[in-house]
Amino acid sequence: MTDLANPPRLQDDSEVDVLAVDALSTGTPLDHYWSRVVGAGRAHEALRADWQDHLTRAVADCGFEYVRFHGLFHDDMFVYRIDADGNEIFNFQYVDAVFDRLLGLGIRPFVEFGFSPGDLAREKNTVFWWNGHGSPPKDYDAWQRLITRTLEHWVARYGINELTHWYFEVWNEPNLDPFFRGTRSEYLQLYAVSAQAVKAVDSRLRVGGPATSNFVADQRFAGETEDVTQHIVAGPDTLDQLDWNPVWVEAFLEFAAERGLPVDFVSCHPYPTDWALDEHGRGAKLTRNSEATPSDLRKLRRLIDASAFPDAELHLTEWNSSSSSRDHTHDQLPAATFIAKAVNGGLGQVDSLAYWTFTDVFEEVGAGDELFHGGFGLITLPGVVKPTFHAYRMLHRLGDTLLGRTTFAVASRHSRSGQIAILAYHYPPEVDRSVPASFDNRQVADLTARTGSPRRLELDLTNLAPGSGVFTEILDATHGNAIEAWRRMGSPSAPTREQLDQLRMMADSTHLRTAHADRHGRLRLQQDLAPWSICLITAVANRTS
Incomplete structure (x- = not known):
């Protein structure tokens, strides 16, 4: 994985982030x-x-x-x-x-x-x-x-x-x-x-x-x-x-x-x-x-x-x-x-x-x-x-061993379990500031949340346990986003107990998907990321290599 000091050259700088991670690379303490x-x-x-x-x-x-x-x-x-x-x-x-x-x-x-x-x-x-x-x-x-x-x-x-x-x-x-x-x-x-x-x-x-x-x-x-x-x-x-x-x-x-x-x-x-x-x-x-x-x-x-x-x-x-x-x-x-x-x-x-x-x-x-x-x-x-x-x-x-990082991701490994954990995110370049403050009403916050274009994350994982599961969790505008769930139920000013139970469930409901490494322990994954999305990818390294 490319170090932050030398960020990766993207196939199309406006659309694609490319990330390669060797699950058995040496790494440094995280x-x-x-x-x-x-x-x-x-x-x-x-x-x-x-x-x-x-x-x-x-x-x-x-x-x-x-x-x-x-x-x-x-x-x-x-x-x-x-x-x-x-x-x-x-x-x-x-x-x-x-x-x-x-x-x-x-x-x-x-x-x-x-x-x-x-x-x-x-x-x-x-x-x-x-x-x-x-x-x-x-x-x-x-x-x-x-x-x-x-x-x-x-x-x-x-x-x-x-x-x-x-x-x-x-x-x-x-x-x-x-x-x-x-x-x-x-x-x-x-x-x-x-x-x-x-x-x-x-x-x-x-x-x-x-x-x-x-x-x-x-x-x-x-x-x-x-x-x-x-x-x-x-x-x-x-x-x-x-x-x-x-x-x-x-x-x-x-x-x-x-x-x-x-x-x-x-x-x-x-x-x-x-x-x-x-x-x-x-x-x-x-x-x-x-x-x-x-x-x-x-x-x-x-x-x-x-x-x-x-x-x-x-x-x-x-x-x-x-x-x-x-x-x-x-x-x-x-x-x-x-x-x-x-x-x-x-x-x-x-x-x-x-x-x-x-x-x-x-x-x-x-x-x-x-x-x-x-x-x-x-x-x-x-x-x-x-x-x-x-x-x-x-x-x-994330684990206790840093495998590498770029301007859009951190890759790590847990030294005891061998689990790989990668955090990727899409902070749209259209917003060049720390997220702008939004006072008095939600106008600025809503505008910020709507700003940006989707990007594609292309992930190449190697030295995984052959055939093992690779799990992806997405936090985005419609998954795990409590305020949007509240809006979808009509923005109640005083939610009932039943509405709060529903909100808690929807706030916890990030998007989950599963893929599998091939028999050589490799997985090539493509994931589209909407603006402001965060993606957590977990897998297991091949400890028998």
Whole structure:
């Protein structure tokens, strides 16, 4: 199979993608970085039965290993308060209920320390419908005690060996005013006291940051706080001519090196957009080019390699096609194909790329007004899976050995079973952007979904088990596409229980077909792919060769 650096010469570049895979080729390790971490809204939502049901399925089908969410110390978790006599009261009952459940499901927490509890917050009710206290603590010593007591509680409950597998991230997007009503220096000091508290409990515990928002192409975040006069608002024709860079990462690494602070991992949020938060409201709300995510990951990798912390892991703890929970693109098929394309392009660069989020149980701007409201989730509130869910489910089927990749496919083998898994997709060249956001209505999302021309995938598989089955699964506009199934039933504003049962079944109904290798272990397969289709092909290598 041809490497990405030398993409295949197609018979007709507008119509045919040719793919040849030798099932017994040597290959290289394939790290499933895309399923290491997944996001969710806030800790309190994790107490809900539907949230837990959705996570159960996401772990089972998509293989997620860690989950990250906001609000660990928010008042609705009751972790910290100061009583009338000035005594600090610590209460971990709600946190225990959440973390016990996570571990019972086979997924670990990627802990985000934040935001401030109300009794420690310098300012209150700065962000989200649920009124997160996005401000520095007014007492850093008290904050350090909170971190210490929390970690000591977890050590007593789960054991230090378990905690060495966790990650501890300091805050969320402190460069944005609603999340952190303070300065960059105040965040760096917060990181210092937090990291010191973590390492004081056990030096093996992993701590990192700065968890900043998406890349920018100007100097708005060059100072202590955001300078709105430095904003560059570019149009679609000039957006990709700009030099996009991560926020605060270099300053964070330099600060840590100067102070001798630990940095076990670096985190930020590379949404491929020119805006960071709906409430932020600045920018034209455009998506960058379709290669923006792989490009950003490579830039981050180079930056860390050249820093004082070249061995630090790189975790992108939030990512999606946009940072809006009311972007109708999230519900539709192109968002799934975008995931496949971005993941393929980012292979070998980072340790995780956390999709934000696995569920539409998500209340940053309150509940969605309808079933398909453009929420981030892979799964809707009543448990209907979206095309994006299938993208991660199919990606999870890939093996641990990379046989090769092109600009339209990844081929792999499972080292234990010898099973071959190939993921191919059709991201139409007519759309040269990361899937455009669609606000207020579905007009842009629908137009994007209708864009593009069919292509043919010609597959030549060799060294398969003679006569063995080769199985093809197709996700396209009419198979496994929940929103189209909902439209076919008349777009009910409040689906009945019977309609929801039918929707769940139709959302799971991708197109399946079977072929067989010949007696020499070879199969030549042709598969027409409509725009935005994703195709999973599985087979078995001939281990007796």
